[in-house]
Amino acid sequence: MFNPGQILVGLEIGTSKICVAVGEVTDAGELTITGFGQARSRGVLKGEVMDVEKAGEDVREALAQAEDMADVEIEGVFLAVTGNHIRALNNRGVHSIPTVDRKITEEDVHEALRNAKGNNCPAGYEIVDSVRQDFRVDQHSVYENPVGVVGSRIEASVHVIQGNSRKMDFSRRAVEGPTPVRVEKAVFSGLASALAVLTTEQKDQGALVLDIGGGTTEYALFQKGLLRHSGVLAVGGDHVSNDLALGLDIPLSLAEELKLTLGAAVVDPDAERAVHTIPGIQGLPERRVSLAHLHRIMALRWEETLELIARELAESQWLRQARAGIFLCGGGARTPGLDALARRIFQLPVAHGHVQNVSGPMDVLENPEFATAIGLVRYGAMRSRQQPRRWSFPLLGSLAPRFGRQN
Amino acid sequence: MNPEPVSTLPAPAVSPVVRIVGVGGAGGRLAHALSPMDPAVSAMAVDTDAWALRRLEGIPTVTVGDSVLRGLGCGGDALQAATVAEHDQARLKSLVSGTGLLVLMVGMGGGAGSGIVPVLARLARDSGWVVVVIATVPFEFEGPLRRANAHQGLTALRSAADLVIPISLQGLMRSAAESARAEELLRWANDFVLGVARELLRMLSGTPLIPLGIADLARVFRGRQTEGGAAAVEASGELRSREVWDLLCAHPLLRSPNALAEAGVIVLQVAGGPDLKIEELEWLEKRVQDAAPRAQVLLGAVTQPVLAGRLTALLVVAPNTGNTTSSSTSEAEAEAEVEPSPAGKAARKEALMFEDLVPASGGSAGRGGGGFSGRSGTGGGKTRSGFRNFQQQFDFAPRWRGRFEGVEGTLRGGENLDEPTFARRGVKLN
Numbered sequence: 076m077f078n079p080g081q082i083l084v085g086l087e088i089g090t091s092k093i094c095v096a097v098g099e100v101t102d103a104g105e106l107t108i109t110g111f112g113q114a115r116s117r118g119v120l121k122g123e124v125m126d127v128e129k130a131g132e133d134v135r136e137a138l139a140q141a142e143d144m145a146d147v148e149i150e151g152v153f154l155a156v157t158g159n160h161i162r163a164l165n166n167r168g169v170h171s172i173p174t175v176d177r178k179i180t181e182e183d184v185h186e187a188l189r190n191a192k193g194n195n196c197p198a199g200y201e202i203v204d205s206v207r208q209d210f211r212v213d214q215h216s217v218y219e220n221p222v223g224v225v226g227s228r229i230e231a232s233v234h235v236i237q238g239n240s241r242k243m244d245f246s247r248r249a250v251e252g253p254t255p256v257r258v259e260k261a262v263f264s265g266l267a268s269a270l271a272v273l274t275t276e277q278k279d280q281g282a283l284v285l286d287i288g289g290g291t292t293e294y295a296l297f298q299k300g301l302l303r304h305s306g307v308l309a310v311g312g313d314h315v316s317n318d319l320a321l322g323l324d325i326p327l328s329l330a331e332e333l334k335l336t337l338g339a340a341v342v343d344p345d346a347e348r349a350v351h352t353i354p355g356i357q358g359l360p361e362r363r364v365s366l367a368h369l370h371r372i373m374a375l376r377w378e379e380t381l382e383l384i385a386r387e388l389a390e391s392q393w394l395r396q397a398r399a400g401i402f403l404c405g406g407g408a409r410t411p412g413l414d415a416l417a418r419r420i421f422q423l424p425v426a427h428g429h430v431q432n433v434s435g436p437m438d439v440l441e442n443p444e445f446a447t448a449i450g451l452v453r454y455g456a457m458r459s460r461q462q463p464r465r466w467s468f469p470l471l472g473s474l475a476p477r478f479g480r481q482n
Numbered sequence: 483m484n485p486e487p488v489s490t491l492p493a494p495a496v497s498p499v500v501r502i503v504g505v506g507g508a509g510g511r512l513a514h515a516l517s518p519m520d521p522a523v524s525a526m527a528v529d530t531d532a533w534a535l536r537r538l539e540g541i542p543t544v545t546v547g548d549s550v551l552r553g554l555g556c557g558g559d560a561l562q563a564a565t566v567a568e569h570d571q572a573r574l575k576s577l578v579s580g581t582g583l584l585v586l587m588v589g590m591g592g593g594a595g596s597g598i599v600p601v602l603a604r605l606a607r608d609s610g611w612v613v614v615v616i617a618t619v620p621f622e623f624e625g626p627l628r629r630a631n632a633h634q635g636l637t638a639l640r641s642a643a644d645l646v647i648p649i650s651l652q653g654l655m656r657s658a659a660e661s662a663r664a665e666e667l668l669r670w671a672n673d674f675v676l677g678v679a680r681e682l683l684r685m686l687s688g689t690p691l692i693p694l695g696i697a698d699l700a701r702v703f704r705g706r707q708t709e710g711g712a713a714a715v716e717a718s719g720e721l722r723s724r725e726v727w728d729l730l731c732a733h734p735l736l737r738s739p740n741a742l743a744e745a746g747v748i749v750l751q752v753a754g755g756p757d758l759k760i761e762e763l764e765w766l767e768k769r770v771q772d773a774a775p776r777a778q779v780l781l782g783a784v785t786q787p788v789l790a791g792r793l794t795a796l797l798v799v800a801p802n803t804g805n806t807t808s809s810s811t812s813e814a815e816a817e818a819e820v821e822p823s824p825a826g827k828a829a830r831k832e833a834l835m836f837e838d839l840v841p842a843s844g845g846s847a848g849r850g851g852g853g854f855s856g857r858s859g860t861g862g863g864k865t866r867s868g869f870r871n872f873q874q875q876f877d878f879a880p881r882w883r884g885r886f887e888g889v890e891g892t893l894r895g896g897e898n899l900d901e902p903t904f905a906r907r908g909v910k911l912n
Contacts, residue, residue, distance in 0.1 A: 120889055159892055164720045195719035195791070309892040310899050317884045318902040322911055327885060368911050375903040383894060 082147050083459070085451025086138070087155040087264060088130055088246055090119045090290030090313060091406065093137040094445055095152075097145040098433070098452035106456055108435025108449060110145025112137040118249075121309040122264075122291035123158040123242055130249035138254060151257045153451040155264035156203060156246055157291050159309035160239035163263075165208070166194045169230045177225045179212065184222060187231035200237045203263050206302045208232040234302050236263045259455065265293030265305050267450030270457075272402050272428030273297060281397035284428060285384070285417070286447060287407025289313050294384050298393040306387060310380050312407045315373050322372045323364055329353065333369060340377040341412035342370045377413060381420045394421075402428030404446040499582025500686055501611075502679065503527070505599045507534050508589025508618065512672060514538040516587075516679050526577065528602065530563055530594045531555035544577065546570045546598055556593040560631040563597025564638075574602050581610040583686070583699065585679055586643070588635075591620035591628035596635030603642040612699055613643040614682070616675050616712070619650045644699075645800060647712045649674055674734075677714035681796030685751045685782055691758065694751060694782025712798045722793040723762040726752075727769050730797050732893035742770070742799065745777040749798040752783045755790030762793065770797070 085096045097110035114137035118126030142149055168191025172183055192205045210218045212226035221229060238261070247258050268286040278297040286293040290311045296304040312334070319330035319338075337351060346366035353362040388394040400423050403414060408427055417425045430440045430449050439445050502525040504513025510527035517525035517540060526542040529535050532553030535543035545553050547566025556563040567574060578584060584606045588595040595617075603613045617636065620628045639646050651671055685694060713733035717725035742748070750770050752763055767781050777799075883891075886900035893899070897906055904911065 120886075121892065125889075159890070162719075162721075162725075166720065197718060308894075308899075313885070314900070317886060317900075318904065321884045321902050322904055365911075371909065372902070372904050372911070375907065375909060379899075379903045383899075 082145075082149075083452045083455035084141070084149050084152045085155070085267065085448040085455065086134065086152040086250065087267075087447040087451070088119055088124060088134060088249060089116055089288055089444075089447075090122055090311060092116050092289070092444060093130075093133045094448040095137045095141040095149075096439070096445060096448035096452050097141050097147060097149070098435075098449070098456065100456045100459075104460075106433045106453060108433060108439055108452070110141045110143075110147070111436070111439050111445065111448070112140030112142075112144065114140070116289075120290060121159060121311075121313070122288065122307070123160070124245040124249050127245055127248045127252060130246075131252050131254075134249055135254055138256065149256055151259040152250060153267075153455045154246060154250060154258045154261050155267050155447050155451055156238055156243055156261045157264040157288075157293055157307050158238075158242060159291075159307065160242045161203070161236060161263060161307045162200075162238075163234065163236045163305045164195060165303075166191045166233050166235050167230055168192065168194060168233065169228060171228050172226060177227055179221050179224050179226060179229055181222055183229055184210070184220075184231070187229045188233060191231045191233040192235055194235075196235075196237055199240055201240045201243065202235055203238045203243075203261055204236040204266055206234040206236075206266075208234060208301050208303070234305065236266070236305060238263075260458070262451055262454050263293070263305065264288075264447045265295040265307065266302065267448075267454055268293065268404050268428075268446045269295040269297065269302075269450065270453045271430045271433070271446040271450030272404055273399075274431050275300070277399040277402075280399040281393065282399035283388070283394065283397050283401045283421070283423070285381075285401060285403050285405075285408075287311060287380075287403065287405040287410075287413070289406060292380055292384065292405075292407070294388070296388060296391065296393055296397065298396055303393045304388060304391045306384075308380060308383055308387075310376075310383075311405075312410075314380075315376050315407075315410075318372050318376050319369060323368060325353070325362065325364070333364065334373065337366060337369060338373050338410060339370050339412045340374055340410045340416045342367065342374050343412075346370060373410070374412075374416070377410065377416055378420070381417055385420050394423075397423055400424035400426060402426055404428040404443040406444045408443045499580055500524075500585070500683060501526070501578070501582060502585045502587065502683075503577060503602065505529070505586060505588045505602065506592045506595025507531065508592065509587045509595050509599075510535060510538050510543070512587040512589075512675055512679075514541055515672070516676055516683075517541045528574070528577070528594075528598060529555070530566065530598070544573060546573065546594075556597065558593040558627060558631070560593045560597035560634060563593045564601060565597075567598040567601040571601070571605060574598075575605055575609070577602070578606040578609050578611055582612070583682075584611040584613050585682060586613065586615045587617075587675060587679065588615065589618045589620075590632035590635050590648075591618075591624060593631065596631040599635060600638035600642045603639060607642065607644065613645075614699075615639055615643045615646045616678055617646060617648050618671055618675065619648050619652070621651045645798070647678065647798070674714075678712045678796065678798075681714040681751060681753070681794060684753050684784060684786065684794070685796065688753055688784025688786045691783040691785055692763070692781055694749070694780060698780055698782070699749065712796065714794065714796045716792060716794040718792045723765050726793050726795045727766060728893060730795060731773075731897075732891070733797075742773040742777070743775075745774045745799045747780070747800040748774055748777045749780045749782070749796070751796040751798075752781070753789055753794045753796075754783075754785055755787060755792060756785060757790060758783065758785055758793070766795065774799075 081099050083098045087094045093114045093116050095112035096108055099107050099109050101107060114133045116133050118124060118129030124130045138149055168187050170183055170187035170190060172179060188207055192202060196202060209232050210221045211230040212218060212221050212224050213228055218224060243261055250256055250258050265286055269284040272284055273282055279300045281298040283294060283296045288311045290309065290313050292308045292311055294306055295302060316327060316331045316334050319334055320327045349366040351364045351366055353364060355361040401417055401421055403417065403425065414425045427443065428446060430446060433440060433449055502513050502516055504510040504527045506529055510529055513525045513527050527535055527538050528544045528546055530547050530551050532545045532548060535545060547570055550566050586599055586603060588599045590596050599615060603615060606613045619632050636648060649671060713730055715726055715729035715733065717729060748770055750767060752766060763783050770779055883900045891898040891900050
């Protein structure tokens with residue numbers, strides 16, 4: 076029976092596909108996916124909605140599918156946002172303890188978090204997510220939860236993800252414009268994917284999630300159960316197709332097809348002399364495409380993409396300690412050889428990320444393209460569980476509360 | 483009768499003197515917009531149109547050629563403007579009494595700007611000023627007359643000024659969204675110009691951390707007579723230095739793939755609040771040095787309390803004027819021959835596209851040929867003055883981007899990642 080209090084919906088407006096996941100939290104606290112919807116995506120480029128009208132039509136189609144399958148009426152969704160406009164940074168905020176006894180209260184912690192969160196947000200940007208990290212009291216000791224500690228000054232560290240308001244509004248309008256559905260909360264898609272594929276233990280051990288989509292690649296690095304670093308590189312599978320189309324001088328649709336059927340992220344020595352013949356259509360002569368060229372073009376693009384992310388993360392001390400390894404998800408994760416390439420570049424174990432601790436249709440749970448939408452459902456479940464509390468939000472681990480109050 | 487006599491101009495300050503002079507309609511408006519930013523800087527406007535100058539309240543103005551034109555303007559005739567400017571030399575000279583840094587702001591294409599600026603620049607240089615010209619180059623659709631004016635003005639300026647920073651409106655238009663309105667685009671262009679001028683002023687008015695002054699600019703730019711690029715950006719936040727670098731690399735006016743790699747001189751001026759860190763300066767300087775291994779890099783840093791939490795950077799790039807006598811077009815062609823990659827082909831195409839905007843060689847002004855009277859086609863790039871009288875041009879056209887053509891680029895480390903990796907790396911596919 077439909078119960079709006081328990082139905083959670085994740086919506087990802089991706090560059091190549093729109094994915095919807097409908098989930099339900101059981102009385103035992105388990106998450107079950109009860110429906111899903113998928114539609115082609117038009118009007119989205121590099122993760123950003125460029126044509127609200129077309130994107131809205133596609134969203135409507137995917138939502139309708141999901142409603143039919145789950146037999147629910149969707150009223151609100153958690154919406155994934157990404158794109159070149161997303162910026163993530165670690166902020167610090169301080170607060171002086173005003174009381175005579177200098178005992179830190181939840182209010183003090185909240186105040187320090189608020190100060191940290193609000194720092195460095197340029198005009199035209201809004202905070203998408205803020206994740207609390209650790210605290211220092213009087214510039215010395217580090218605490219996960221300093222409530223009750225005695226000190227005169229508390230310093231909070233928060234990982235903040237910001238997005239351009241105007242660009243995020245395009246995504247919201249694609250949902251709220253053509254449908255009566257409201258956006259409950261915009262969530263950074265890299266964070267949502269990580270929530271889907273990582274277990275608590277992996278987050279504690281240290282893990283990097285790479286969500287390789289059609290237009291963007293998101294990354295989220297966890298260590299000691301906390302989100303330490305995240306970001307977006309607005310490069311994805313579309314760039315590979317585009318490179319192939321330009322490099323091999325073939326139409327984009329054919330490049331897309333060749334990428335999916337013959338593509339690889341590493342150059343296959345056996346394919347050095349291999350040639351793929353494309354039959355001529357409508358009287359045009361047949362075309363011969365060198366597989367070595369195809370692989371080389373793809374390898375160069377994927378290598379560059381992963382190297383840029385590795386360079387970005389190299390400045391973070393946490394990457395070296397990601398003992399659980401790297402987890403690949405998103406449509407790009409299907410590229411043969413991408414895991415080996417990532418292993419070589421990051422010098423860490425690499426695996427394909429699978430949705431964890433969620434029940435539902437196996438074809439959905441095992442599909443790397445649904446990780447973000449399912450992660451959004453999990454995000455919603457965690458959020459609703461925590462809403463009664465004023466500020467603490469133990470979203471990503473079993474230790475002390477680690478999230479600041481969400482927007 | 484001169485409606486606003488020169489004697490009303492403020493006496494030049496003792497030292498250092500930074501003077502902003504907006505020439506022509508667009509230049510005057512830019513100088514007017516800049517004047518409230520720093521009261522220590524004297525801004526003024528020069529035009530042939532007295533009525534246009536009257537709208538610029540609050541800054542001194544000078545009408546050139548009013549005895550001939552009666553303050554009605556030159557009607558887009560740059561030659562006439564140059565002639566009256568030569569005739570009114572005494573009045574123009576009074577604007578550049580003393581010595582210091584003269585920033586001329588001009589919208590090329592109109593008569594007054596294109597005609598007067600070379601004369602004023604030459605007079606200022608002869609008086610010992612370091613002359614930097616920030617000039618907007620008109621859109622292609624503005625017609626042949628304005629393009630010709632801009633072309634001739636820029637050609638004359640190369641020998642008259644120490645550094646010319648051209649800002650191609652057509653290039654900005656290519657970088658802007660297709661749906662950008664004309665008004666937005668012009669405002670954007672104005673912001674670029676004002677941003678560069680503002681940071682130049684900050685260089686001289688902030689509390690120096692690593693001093694960089696007029697003398698340094700004079701040393702590196704004097705006699706170079708080159709056409710360079712400039713970008714001013716600002717960022718805040720923890721990763722602000724990285725963001726500043728990304729913004730600089732993404733800047734439409736420095737986006738040419740070789741803009742930094744082929745630079746001869748780069749001035750990097752960083753400004754921040756009291757929280758400015760040495761590591762930030764070091765990091766940025768290293769990025770510039772890595773991107774421009776052959777360039778002489780001058781780093782300056784100032785602090786201003788008002789910049790707390792923020793970081794601004796000004797990058798002025800002058801191309802290498804080394805021993806080569808080939809033009810930019812032929813260099814681009816030679817490069818394309820060595821490396822016939824798609825990127826190379828694109829570079830060659832761009833060079834040819836740009837050629838019709840400003841000729842890379844020939845048609846250069848003779849020594850001291852401010853204005854158009856001294857114009858002579860020497861060909862081959864050799865000049866009587868011994869200076870290299872042509873400059874490498876910055877191309878403003880986007881490269882090969884396929885389906886990402888016309889959309890905001892994904893820029894990292896000076897590269898547009900929307901362009902194919904193999905093309906950017908020059909990998910041959912045979």
